[in-house]
Structures are given as C-alpha cells and as structure tokens.
Amino acid sequence: MNKKTLIILYFTSLLTFGTVGFYLLGGDTWSWIDSIYMTVITLSTVGYGEVHPLSDAAKIWAILIIIFGVTGLGVLIRTFREEFIQLEQYRKNKMIKNISKLKNHFVICGYGRMGAVIAKELQEKELDFVIIEMNDKKVEKIRSKGMFCVHGDATSEETLSAARVENAAGVAVVLDTDQDNLFVTMSMKTTNPELFILSRCSLEDNKPKLIRAGASKVVNPYTAGGHRMAEILSKPQVEDSISVLSPKHAKMNLTLDEISLKNMVKYEGVLLRDSKIREEYDIMIVGIIKNTGESIINPEPDTVLNTTDTVLLMGEVKNMDRFKAILPS
Incomplete structure (x- = not known):
C-alpha cells in the first residue's frame, strides 16, 4: 500500500471516529450532520465556533482531533513536497535521456x-x-x-x-x-x-x-551592430543584411542583403539578364519583392526590374561591398 493511500485512509478514519465521538459525547442535541460539521471545522482549524456547547469530554475529544489532524496535515504536505521533487527529478531525467540521444x-x-x-x-x-x-x-x-x-x-x-x-x-x-x-x-x-x-x-x-x-x-555584437547601423545610415537602400555561416566551411564569407533599388534609375525597366549585376559584381539576385508585396524567389532572366523593387542579393562580402559602393547616398 503506497503512502497516498495510507494518508487517504488516515483522514477518512479520523473523520469517521471524530464524527462518532462528537455524536456520542454531544448527547441528544447533536445530529449526525452537526457531528460531521464539527469534525471538519476542528480538523481544518478554521475556528468557526462550536455547533452546540461542548462538555468537558467533548472538549478533550476536540483537542485530540486537532492534534491528530495537524499531524496528518504535516505528513500530507511533506508527501506532496516529495511527490513534487520526484516529478521534477523524473522530468529532469527524461530530458537528460532525450539529450543523450x-x-x-x-x-x-x-x-x-x-x-x-x-x-x-x-x-x-x-x-x-x-x-x-x-x-x-x-x-x-x-x-x-x-x-x-x-x-x-x-x-x-x-x-x-x-x-x-x-x-x-x-x-x-x-x-x-x-x-x-x-x-x-x-x-x-x-x-x-x-x-x-x-x-x-x-x-x-x-x-x-x-x-x-x-x-x-x-x-562582436557591438562592432557588428555598429557597422550594420552605419551602413544602413549611409546607404538607406540597404534594408537588411544577414551573414551566411557554414559549420563545415568556416572560411566561407557570404552575405544575404535586402537592398532597395530606389533612385537607381539605371535598373528601371531593365531585364534581369541585362542588368549585368551577376557579371559585374559576381553576386546573385535570389529574390525580388515588388512594391505590391509580391515575392519572386529565384527570378527568371526575363524578369523586369523597377526602382520600386527590393532585391535579395547573395554573394561574398567583398563583392557585395563593391555593389553597395554604387548605391546613392
């Protein structure tokens, strides 16, 4: 029989014996409901007062109920605490097991x-x-x-x-x-x-x-953040920039930049193949965001560029810097 079952039996027995005791010691004025109520408020120590005046024997009985009730409550709290600790330990062990896999x-x-x-x-x-x-x-x-x-x-x-x-x-x-x-x-x-x-x-x-x-x-988050803010400040067309890192190729130094073509009239109405961006700067246009919100991923060579577009460019940092140098300040 586990501890939780024993505690339930303990309080059930205490409630039963307490009720019977108050009923027998209370005399003809005590009903079974009165006796149960008196046992419950005695066990809980809420202090609502007696249902009927208590005799000396009934007062001694109430003292015993309180002593056994408080003792049982202490055991109950300790049991809940142990259960909580075991639950936390179980969750911790389960996590460790999952991590090990x-x-x-x-x-x-x-x-x-x-x-x-x-x-x-x-x-x-x-x-x-x-x-x-x-x-x-x-x-x-x-x-x-x-x-x-x-x-x-x-x-x-x-x-x-x-x-x-x-x-x-x-x-x-x-x-x-x-x-x-x-x-x-x-x-x-x-x-x-x-x-x-x-x-x-x-x-x-x-x-x-x-x-x-x-x-x-x-x-260095401060240096990286400062460079990025300075770049956006000096070249407002640069809307976002992400470094591309590879665990297997540590020397790879790629960047993915989101750049607006605003005020770059040389690209207005020009086909992607005729923009010469890839040939001149060795960077790729991997996406175009239209001013309507439409996104074109991996655009076709005959896609028409507009100064209202925002392009997603990917390439080495040094090549991307060469392209950013032509952006209007």
Whole structure:
C-alpha cells in the first residue's frame, strides 16, 4: 500500500471516529450532520465556533482531533513536497535521456540576450539544440518553453559532456565574459576538434585569442551592430543584411542583403539578364519583392526590374561591398 493511500485512509478514519465521538459525547442535541460539521471545522482549524456547547469530554475529544489532524496535515504536505521533487527529478531525467540521444545538434552556452535570440531562431527552424545555463530562474524559463537545457556551468567538462558536445554540429558560445568564452572554446575544441564554434567577444582585441583557442568564427555584437547601423545610415537602400555561416566551411564569407533599388534609375525597366549585376559584381539576385508585396524567389532572366523593387542579393562580402559602393547616398 503506497503512502497516498495510507494518508487517504488516515483522514477518512479520523473523520469517521471524530464524527462518532462528537455524536456520542454531544448527547441528544447533536445530529449526525452537526457531528460531521464539527469534525471538519476542528480538523481544518478554521475556528468557526462550536455547533452546540461542548462538555468537558467533548472538549478533550476536540483537542485530540486537532492534534491528530495537524499531524496528518504535516505528513500530507511533506508527501506532496516529495511527490513534487520526484516529478521534477523524473522530468529532469527524461530530458537528460532525450539529450543523450541527440546527434548533429547545436549547443548554446549562455541564455543572455544573444543566447535567447539564437535559441528562438533555432526553435522556429525546428532544429535540435541544447542550452547550457547555470541561473536557476533562466533554467525554469527555458524548460517552460519546451527547450532542452543542461543546468550547470558551461566551463565544466561534466556539463559539456551532459550537453553531448562531442556529437554536436555546432556551438554558440555567448557567455557574459570573454574569459569564460575563451575557456569554453578551448574545452570544446579539445572535446571535438572538428566542431564548428561560433564565439562572442566584447572586446575586439580578444578576437584573435578566441580564434587561436579554436573558435571557427568570432562575432562582436557591438562592432557588428555598429557597422550594420552605419551602413544602413549611409546607404538607406540597404534594408537588411544577414551573414551566411557554414559549420563545415568556416572560411566561407557570404552575405544575404535586402537592398532597395530606389533612385537607381539605371535598373528601371531593365531585364534581369541585362542588368549585368551577376557579371559585374559576381553576386546573385535570389529574390525580388515588388512594391505590391509580391515575392519572386529565384527570378527568371526575363524578369523586369523597377526602382520600386527590393532585391535579395547573395554573394561574398567583398563583392557585395563593391555593389553597395554604387548605391546613392
């Protein structure tokens, strides 16, 4: 017989004996309803007062009911607490088991502002990933969103092993300090030499150190954000820009830019094949967004360009920069 069944039997017996006791000790003025009511309010200690005046024997009986009731309530609370702990442990074990089965997944070290954005993007793309975080509140938040999370210090080899770094396809190291990012990068590269590691740095001077430690790519969010804002400010036609990274080809330096053709009259009414964008700048137009909202993916060579269009261009960064140089300021 399990503990929950015993507690139910305990309170049922206490309610039964309490009711019978009050009925016998109360005399002719006490009905069964009065006796049940008196037992319930005595057990719950709500203090509503007696149904009828109590004799000395009935008062002693009420004291005993309270003592046994409070004791049983304490056991009940402790049991619920143990059940909750067991449930949490079960959920944790289940998550660890699921994480242990992952292969070619991604690992995010740190759930700060950058880590949260990366996790959201990966979740929207339905990619497998694990977050390593040591802050208790953040761990609860991560798990409440249905994400895999290893609760621990990312600088610990035991934590890295729990996240199955040795089977991962790529890792984003976005901890609070460059020192922690450097240490974790070195540890991960030792664990999996072929691992693609994208690391964050706060100071530009630390970028070469992270690369020497084993980072495949290093991103300074302040520098990258500043460059992007400056570019959009000086070239308003550049509406968005995305770097394209590959875990298997770390030297690939592609960018996908969303650029408006506004004020670029040389492309007004020109066929895509006659625009010479690919031939002159070695970049591809992979999409066109018309001012009506219509999107054309992988447009045909006879597609007509207009200055009201926004084009999606993909190519190497240096080639994209050459094209941006002709954009009107």
